Amino acid sequence: MLIRPCRAEDLAGIEAVVSENRSQLSTLPRDRAKLQERIEHSMRSFAQEPEQNGRAFFLFVMQDSTSGEIVGTSGINMNNDKSRPFYSYRLDELIHSSPKLNVHSAVPVLYLTHELTGHTVLSSLSIKEPLRNSEYFSLLSRSRLMFIRQFKKLFSTQLAVEIQGVQDDNGQSPFWDSLGRHFFDMDFATADYYSGVKSRTFIAEMMPQHPIYVPLLTPEAQKALGQADARAAATCALLYREGFKSSKHFDIFDGGPTLLGERDELLTIRQTQQKQMRRSDINMGMRYMVANQSLAQFRCTLTQMTDGIGEVLRLNRAVADLLELDDGDDMTYVPL
């Protein structure tokens, strides 16, 4: 399995991966024209075109190097575009208190906020179902952190990940039904679709602008607030292991939690090392994620290696070819 930047010819493959998802990724809508736009956007970002500053979007694909099939996607959003503020709800508590009447109560309130604008967001994670519980899931997700580690200055010091909120078997979101729906008169899937094809900000700007008193939401919506959907359990587990933590931020549409992590404290970023590479026939040792050091031609895969005390690390020829590495090139690696 090879992780690399997406290319124009990946369109059909990406479409196949995202169409398998039960719920849509707002960054990768099920709409061919939009997907193509996103791929082109990512290609400009990898090419470091200057107008991409702030709104860069890096979309990676995971490709089966034998069959050539695209089996997964993952992305990084720069999300630093002031013309497209990033909306989330921040949960606060207000104390309603009257010493005179001896009544005191704490009321949870959701405030619409742009606070996360400028935060680098890990996004677009999608994988073919048979691989969901494999080590490739980890490769797909964590390879982004290896990328961020190498090009730190491009990214914010705190990273965010939005976790899918609770949906029932029909794809309805109790949080949306209690909140957003009153303002759109459409079901969650439809709003979500528009959020993908128009823009998240476009939809967000139509959401109620006043703070929302949580006790006024339906009991189902209150319960869903901050809950990850069962299908996101693996994603959450992986992110918690990395050092991401739940925050006071929640998705404004489905109430799903937003996890935040200090970039330089994340496990993968802390453990990633760099050494010179030498080709060899060796094919034994521990499982590692290895990557080259190119931005535009970033490559990352899983392999077995034996790390010693020397300056040079031997890497299987086939893997080196896959990563487009020559003897003497630097590579980065991290234990799986």
Place this chain on the structure above:
Amino acid sequence: MMYIRPIASSDLDALYHLAQHAGVGVTTLPANAELLAERIELSERSFAQRVPAQRANYLFALEDAELGRVVGVSAIEAHVGVDDVWYNYRLSKCVNASKEIGVHTTNQTLYLTNDLTGCSEVCSLFLDEPYRLENNGRMLSKCRFLFMRDYAHLFGEKVIAEMRGYSDANGKSPFWEALGKKFFGMEFSQADYLSGLGNKSFVAELMPKYPIYLSFLPKEAQEVVGHVHDNTRPALAMLQSEGFNFNGFVDIFDAGPIVEAFVHNVRAVRESRYRQALICKHPPEADESSEYYLVSNGALEHFRAILVIAEAVKADTLALSAEEADILQVEMGDMLRVIPMRYKES
């Protein structure tokens, strides 16, 4: 004969009796003897002009002259929100629209406001059960406008009335259940009682300060916003006939409507006329089809009002019996203010 006069300290027992039968949702007359005594005292000082006009509260009593007993009351609060803070919700609309995605939704919002601060308020209208006849209620309601017509400088530019909101047979308000109770778990009857004790602004300060999207409330609660309690329908109809309108203000506890009018536009204020007292031995007598006029003597501290039949109201004069003149404390030739009890449709 029934007549209206300012309340007096000797009326305390009668007032307490009335308050005991007022029931939930009638916040301005709590059954608390001490508070009622204070209320009477404030009214006496108000009629005597011994309180700052801003703080005045005028309490009118309907007395059955034969029994010498007060059987009903009504009041004018000269200016609301002067001593404490006067809260209301204002019902607004918020429209969400995008042609691109075919969305056009209207959501109603409730904004907490103090917009009605400084208005005069007509309130506390009560009648003892056996006296709940239409003319009695109408006298108590209407006499206040004759009073306001003569002493407009003591009142605000606008006059409002808080109408009792909907509550069910058990005294539960669906609006309160959906909003106030969610914020601090207090029962409506308790909030109502505290309000009557003069703690309304304290309770109000526990309420949500940000606008409330009405669509978040259960249907039962949404439906009662701006709706009156069944018992209050006649009172509302009467105020509407005086030109009061509902402009979107509702009570923060039970969402009952607040109706309002400019004082100078209240029909009784606009259409009342002067007549000279003509005391005669045989004034016209009432029969079943008689139409009535309300007459006031135009006095402040010794304000009096009674009903007379329409035939007694002539082009320039008003025919009164000696007894009527006595109650009104007027003499031959004194000026009186008259207004029809019922308006002819125009």
